[in-house]
Amino acid sequence: MKRLVAWLMSGVLLVGLLVGLAMAPTAQAAELRNSADDKIAERGDKVDLNNSSVRRFQAFPGMYPTLAGKIVLGGPYVIVDDVLSLDLTDRQRELFNKYKDNFTVTPAEIALNEGFDRINDGQYR
Structure with a gap:
């Protein structure tokens, strides 16, 4: 049971990380735009x-x-x-x-x- 919970938590963590990385560049690019x-x-x-x-x-x-x-x-x-x-x-x-x-x-x-x-x-x- 502990092993199953560990696998599930790892999966959730990995999905969250991938979603966060996929959305981060577009949000950062908008913030980094300047007058130049x-x-x-x-x-x-x-x-x-x-x-x-x-x-x-x-x-x-x-x-x-x-x-x-x-x-x-x-x-x-x-x-x-x-x-x-x-x-x-x-x-x-x-x-x-x-x-x-x-x-x-x-x-x-x-x-x-x-x-x-x-x-x-x-x-x-």
Whole structure:
């Protein structure tokens, strides 16, 4: 009889543990969401000119690192076309206009610009 009770208690404990583990990640994920997560969701697949480091420009051939550095240091921007007011060469203007649809502008978020070093943000391959 003791053995049966021990087996039943072990089963109840195991089921409770599995149910608790299955529900925990979704509850924790909702609690861990912050303003940076919201900002990243807002920009979608586009590069946010006010909140991205130069590394995000690597997807656009010819923009990284020189033009990307100018864009990152030249902000903040109100609209995407504000980049064209920077001191750019004709080739840089051509490159920017080529990829312009891939960019967006949202208000700067301190959580995404921590340390204000968007040139070398510590992300290495």
